[in-house]
Amino acid sequence: xxxxxxxxxxxxxxxxxxxxxxxxxxxxxxxxxxxxxxxxxxxxxxxxxxxxxxxxxxxxxxxxxxxxxxxxxxxxxxxxxxxxxxxxxxxxxxxxxxxxxxxxxxxxxxxxxxxxxxxxxxxxxxxxxxxxxxxxxxxxxxxxxxx
Amino acid sequence: xxxxxxxxxxxxxxxxxxxxxxxxxxxxxxxxxxxxxxxxxxxxxxxxxxxxxxxxxxxxxxxxxxxxxxxxxxxxxxxxxxxxxxxxxxxxxxxxxxxxxxxxxxxx
Numbered sequence: 001x002x003x004x005x006x007x008x009x010x011x012x013x014x015x016x017x018x019x020x021x022x023x024x025x026x027x028x029x030x031x032x033x034x035x036x037x038x039x040x041x042x043x044x045x046x047x048x049x050x051x052x053x054x055x056x057x058x059x060x061x062x063x064x065x066x067x068x069x070x071x072x073x074x075x076x077x078x079x080x081x082x083x084x085x086x087x088x089x090x091x092x093x094x095x096x097x098x099x100x101x102x103x104x105x106x107x108x109x110x111x112x113x114x115x116x117x118x119x120x121x122x123x124x125x126x127x128x129x130x131x132x133x134x135x136x137x138x139x140x141x142x143x144x145x146x147x
Numbered sequence: 148x149x150x151x152x153x154x155x156x157x158x159x160x161x162x163x164x165x166x167x168x169x170x171x172x173x174x175x176x177x178x179x180x181x182x183x184x185x186x187x188x189x190x191x192x193x194x195x196x197x198x199x200x201x202x203x204x205x206x207x208x209x210x211x212x213x214x215x216x217x218x219x220x221x222x223x224x225x226x227x228x229x230x231x232x233x234x235x236x237x238x239x240x241x242x243x244x245x246x247x248x249x250x251x252x253x254x255x
Contacts, residue, residue: 065217065218066217067217070223087215090215091179092179092213092214092215094213094215095212095213095215095216096210096211096212096213096215096216097210097211097212098208098209098210098211098224099208099209099210100208101206101207101208102227103202103205103207103208103226103227104207104208104224104225104226104227105166105225105226105227106166106225106227107225108168108223108224108225109222109223109224109225110221110222110223110224111216111217111220111221111222111223112216112217112220112221113215113216113217114214114215114216114217
């Protein structure tokens with residue numbers, strides 16, 4: 001091996017070695033996707049966004065420690081089974097899940113959640129026929145509320 | 148207020164078949180497990196895990212939660228009432244604490 005080929009090879013190897021760990025997260029599933037898979041039993045890509053689910057949250061939250069959110073839906077209650085709330089970029093994306101029964105009358109749930117940084121909030125409803133519908137809203141957080 | 152104290156609020160009176168709003172506030176720190184940045188020690192998690200909403204001892208909803216819910220959680224949920232009765236919430240945390248709270252509602 002001459003000097004020129006040795007130099008190019010080592011340069012390629014160096015670039016490869018340094019770039020590999022940085023690229024890794026792009027190939028592995030994100031925390032949110034893992035969590036959704038674990039809790040719902042389906043992949044996030046199979047959950048469809050639907051205008052039938054209404055998610056109310058502030059566009060800008062002053063404090064991430066207290067973000068009021070409300071989930072409402074006009075889907076009849078006897079067709080709905082469960083509700084989940086996820087925050088994409090929180091250290092643990094799963095916030096809460098609510099099992100609903102016909103005694104609830106309608107889909108309405110409101111609470112306050114913590115957010116570490118600006119990210120999407122997702123409300124996912126599981127319907128009796130096994131399908132999932134979702135509403136997403138981005139909330140800008142000026143001061144994080146985790147830890 | 149001591150940890151676990153709850154306030155449960157429902158309308159005093161409602162019409163038959165009306166969908167009411169059940170509101171509750173529970174005093175709880177809702178701490179996630181984390182490392183203290185100053186001392187480096189691990190602070191264990193301390194948060195509510197489960198809350199059951201019952202009406203006349205029939206299960207209406209089960210709410211599972213983690214430390215992602217704000218401290219002193221506020222929760223509002225809809226419920227349909229067909230008869231007078233007692234609304235009860237039963238909640239527990241990850242350190243074995245269990246509490247209950249009831250409220251009455253008159254339905255005409």
